[in-house]
Amino acid sequence: MVVLGLTGSIGMGKSTAAAMLRRIGVAVHDADAAVHHLLGRKGGAVARVAAAFPGTAGPDGIDRAALGRRVFGDAAALRRLEGILHPMVRAETARFLRGMAGRRARLVVLDIPLLFESGGEGRCDAVAVVSAPAFLQRARVLARPGMSEARLAAILAQQMPDREKRRRADFVVPTGLGRRLTLRRLAEIVRVAGTTTKRRHARDRARY
Numbered sequence: 555m556v557v558l559g560l561t562g563s564i565g566m567g568k569s570t571a572a573a574m575l576r577r578i579g580v581a582v583h584d585a586d587a588a589v590h591h592l593l594g595r596k597g598g599a600v601a602r603v604a605a606a607f608p609g610t611a612g613p614d615g616i617d618r619a620a621l622g623r624r625v626f627g628d629a630a631a632l633r634r635l636e637g638i639l640h641p642m643v644r645a646e647t648a649r650f651l652r653g654m655a656g657r658r659a660r661l662v663v664l665d666i667p668l669l670f671e672s673g674g675e676g677r678c679d680a681v682a683v684v685s686a687p688a689f690l691q692r693a694r695v696l697a698r699p700g701m702s703e704a705r706l707a708a709i710l711a712q713q714m715p716d717r718e719k720r721r722r723a724d725f726v727v728p729t730g731l732g733r734r735l736t737l738r739r740l741a742e743i744v745r746v747a748g749t750t751t752k753r754r755h756a757r758d759r760a761r762y
Contacts, residue, residue, distance in 0.1 A: 555654060556661045557677065558747050561669035562684035563713050564706075565695035567729030567736070571684050572665045574737050580744055582663040583650040588643045593618060602638050607631075627708065640672065647677075661748040670714050670722060680747050682740075683723035685716055686730035 560575070560582070562568040572582050592599035593616040603621065604611035610621045625631040647664060654662045666674050675681050686694075695706050720726050725743045729736050 555651075555659050556679045556747055557651065558661060558663045558743070559669050559675055559678035559681040560663050560665045560684070561667060561681065561719065562727075562729075563691065563716050563719065564667075564709055565691040566684045566686050566716070567694075567727075568665065568667065568684045570733070571682075571727055571729065571736060571740060572663070574733075574740050575663055575744070578737075578741055578744065580661060580663055581650075581654055581659055582665050583647055585643055585647070585664070585666045588646045589639055590618075592639060592642050592646075593621075599638055599642055603635065606634055606638060661744060668713070670719055671712075675722070680724040681722065682725040682727055682743055682747075683716075683719045684727045684729050685720055686728070688716070690730045691716075 560568060560572060562571075572584065576582050591597055593603065594600075595613075595615045597615050600611060600615050603616050607621060607624050610616050610624065621635070625635050651662065664674070664678060666672070669675055669678075669681065692706065695701055695709075696703070725739075725747070727736060727739050727743070
């Protein structure tokens with residue numbers, strides 16, 4: 555089974571790409587959705603996060619907006635939160651991969667926003683990065699409720715630059731030239747990755 559990582563900086567269209575992959579029949583594990591589940595009502599991370607960040611818990615689990623305010627711009631607090639969430643998300647990912655292997659899936663996708671930043675590419679046979687021109691990325695993000703130029707700048711400062719992600723990627727998915735092109739590129743990646751990528755990476759691992 556080939557494991558394809560899907561990533562990209564904020565506003566680059568990763569969620570749209572993931573939805574397209576599901577539409578063409580590829581199983582996708584969404585790391586953000588896993589976090590939502592862990593922080594939601596009766597989520598597995600609620601008790602530990604509430605203890606680490608008092609005042610963030612409510613009747614529906616952790617108030618993500620309140621938690622975001624506590625960790626945004628505070629590197630130590632963010633590391634503390636990641637120390638709680640990341641192992642739990644990895645465990646959910648491992649369960650997903652075992653399940654898909656049991657179903658003899660040919661290819662699966664791990665949708666991870668900070669794949670390179672967290673070192674998660676090591677779990678993947680190949681990585682696809684979604685990318686769009688900077689002006690379009692900015693327009694998309696600033697259209698979101700509560701977003702500002704300062705907040706966008708702070709978020710981008712915490713993420714690996716798009717050009718470096720593209721340099722490290724096995725595949726680049728354009729999302730600024732229309733959905734038809736994006737879908738065509740994703741279908742091509744699924745076809746190529748599912749037949750050749752795992753063998754290529756196996757040779758690389760053997761060589762290095």
